[in-house]
Amino acid sequence: MPAEAPVTVHPAPVCPECGHLHDGSTPAPLKRARRLWARRGAALGLLALIVVIVAPSQTYRFAFSGETIPRIVTPAFTTAQLRALAEDLPAPAGLANGVLQASEPIDPGQPGRRRILVGFVHADIAHRQSWTFGWPTPWLACTRSSFYEDAVRGEGFIPAVTDSQAEVYRPHTLPRDARRLPPRPRLTWERASLIWYVRPELTSGIDISTSFSPLALAPAVVILFASWFLAGVVARRRGVTDRRRLRRARLIASAGAAIILIAAALMTAKTEDHPLYVMPGMTQVGMPPAVAFSYNGFQPLPTDRDGIQELAARGHDGDVRLARQIIHDTGSTNLDDGKPWYLASTALIETVVDDKQSLSWHPRALPFLSFSRATYLRRPEFGPGQYVPADRSLRVRWKDDWLLISFAPGSGPAYRLGLNPELPALLILFMLVGAFLCARASSRLFRARARRRTAAGRCILCNYQMLVASIAPPPPQAPAHDSGRRD
Numbered sequence: 355m356p357a358e359a360p361v362t363v364h365p366a367p368v369c370p371e372c373g374h375l376h377d378g379s380t381p382a383p384l385k386r387a388r389r390l391w392a393r394r395g396a397a398l399g400l401l402a403l404i405v406v407i408v409a410p411s412q413t414y415r416f417a418f419s420g421e422t423i424p425r426i427v428t429p430a431f432t433t434a435q436l437r438a439l440a441e442d443l444p445a446p447a448g449l450a451n452g453v454l455q456a457s458e459p460i461d462p463g464q465p466g467r468r469r470i471l472v473g474f475v476h477a478d479i480a481h482r483q484s485w486t487f488g489w490p491t492p493w494l495a496c497t498r499s500s501f502y503e504d505a506v507r508g509e510g511f512i513p514a515v516t517d518s519q520a521e522v523y524r525p526h527t528l529p530r531d532a533r534r535l536p537p538r539p540r541l542t543w544e545r546a547s548l549i550w551y552v553r554p555e556l557t558s559g560i561d562i563s564t565s566f567s568p569l570a571l572a573p574a575v576v577i578l579f580a581s582w583f584l585a586g587v588v589a590r591r592r593g594v595t596d597r598r599r600l601r602r603a604r605l606i607a608s609a610g611a612a613i614i615l616i617a618a619a620l621m622t623a624k625t626e627d628h629p630l631y632v633m634p635g636m637t638q639v640g641m642p643p644a645v646a647f648s649y650n651g652f653q654p655l656p657t658d659r660d661g662i663q664e665l666a667a668r669g670h671d672g673d674v675r676l677a678r679q680i681i682h683d684t685g686s687t688n689l690d691d692g693k694p695w696y697l698a699s700t701a702l703i704e705t706v707v708d709d710k711q712s713l714s715w716h717p718r719a720l721p722f723l724s725f726s727r728a729t730y731l732r733r734p735e736f737g738p739g740q741y742v743p744a745d746r747s748l749r750v751r752w753k754d755d756w757l758l759i760s761f762a763p764g765s766g767p768a769y770r771l772g773l774n775p776e777l778p779a780l781l782i783l784f785m786l787v788g789a790f791l792c793a794r795a796s797s798r799l800f801r802a803r804a805r806r807r808t809a810a811g812r813c814i815l816c817n818y819q820m821l822v823a824s825i826a827p828p829p830p831q832a833p834a835h836d837s838g839r840r841d
């Protein structure tokens with residue numbers, strides 16, 4: 355259109371061709387187009403997410419034997435305290451519950467009888483604490499490990515140092531000596547998280563790393579988006595059409611949601627003590643296929659897990675009986691080297707995992723989906739090594755921010771599907787952003803065309819020339835019904 359085109363008002367507000375009333379309100383065809391483009395945008399967002407995550411997707415397979423790592427029972431019991439409890443003298447409460455908690459099996463679907471192993475260990479290990487922040491999913495986590503001669507009492511702090519001779523840190527590997535840490539970059543990108551590591555030389559010998567997970571922010575961003583969108587819907591229902599007022603209502607709603615999200619994050623931020631895991635020596639028991647390992651120095655209790663649950667229900671009386679059983683069966687009274695020995699416990703389950711195929715879908719190293727299939731064999735301590743079918747079950751649980759659905763038909767292996775909640779949140783986020791951008795673009799294009807047509811004195815919908823020629827000379831090539839009409 356030439357720049358000198360006349361800018362005029364319509365002589366008649368109603369288009370004689372299509373009957374559209376030019377009163378400045380949003381025309382119905384624009385609303386329809388916006389809705390259509392919002393749907394197309396959502397589909398495009400979905401497609402974009404699939405392209406982003408599927409293209410470089412990786413699957414990992416790993417094997418897992420199903421042994422539960424022993425840990426120090428909390429509250430902690432020294433040999434002396436157990437002896438006192440066995441004689442019904444003053445001692446900490448909660449022995450049976452502590453033993454049950456420390457021997458919780460990793461995989462609740464593992465079939466077979468459950469016994470409990472107990473042993474006594476020194477606590478010359480790290481005390482690990484995590485602080486997490488973020489709601490509904492935590493996106494910031496700080497882990498501190500402090501090494502002690504006695505981590506239960508927090509006595510005899512041993513500062514950690516960087517072992518410059520060691521190989522550079524790799525994820526999921528443990529240093530041989532937890533007090534001599536491998537060199538590690540200050541910032542690393544590890545499994546969809548940005549990890550900030552501070553050398554122990556700068557932290558008085560404490561191992562500190564902070565991880566920020568941008569993906570875990572997705573649910574919060576979805577909530578912000580949803581409040582922005584809903585505020586617009588509510589305001590329109592109440593008859594607000596002015597764009598500035600609409601924008602203000604949306605901004606207020608999103609700001610309110612942001613404040614609620616931050617408040618919820620502050621209220622749910624917490625510091626957690628990690629269990630005090632110990633790693634005793636292991637001895638192989640049994641021959642293939644039923645290979646299992648036993649922890650050196652650990653003895654099975656004669657009462658199985660169910661029996662100890664009954665003892666726990668009996669309170670102090672049950673604790674006293676359990677203390678007597680532990681002392682009797684482990685000969686703990688013989689231990690004495692000047693340092694405290696603490697009660698540690700783990701599960702002894704009738705079966706071992708024979709074959710666990712785990713498929714984890716880690717697109718761009720983001721753990722989204724996992725699927726596993728496990729078959730079980732009887733441990734040698736419980737009889738001949740035969741396959742044991744997983745108990746018929748369907749279990750849904752929430753663990754470590756994963757939704758886990760376990761299923762066993764009762765005649766063979768157990769299956770488990772894991773779903774990271776960040777995936778649906780990302781899905782909604784991509785679709786919302788796609789819908790928003792496309793609806794906005796369609797609206798912008800429509801309004802730009804409407805401005806052009808208004809300037810040329812045409813109907814904004816059907817492009818009908820509504821101007822009387824005497825007001826201004828008609829712009830060149832402007833027939834009454836031109837072919838520029840578009841849907």
Ligand SMILES: [Zn+2]
Pocket residue numbers: 369370371372373374813814815816817818
């Ligand atoms: Zn018209």
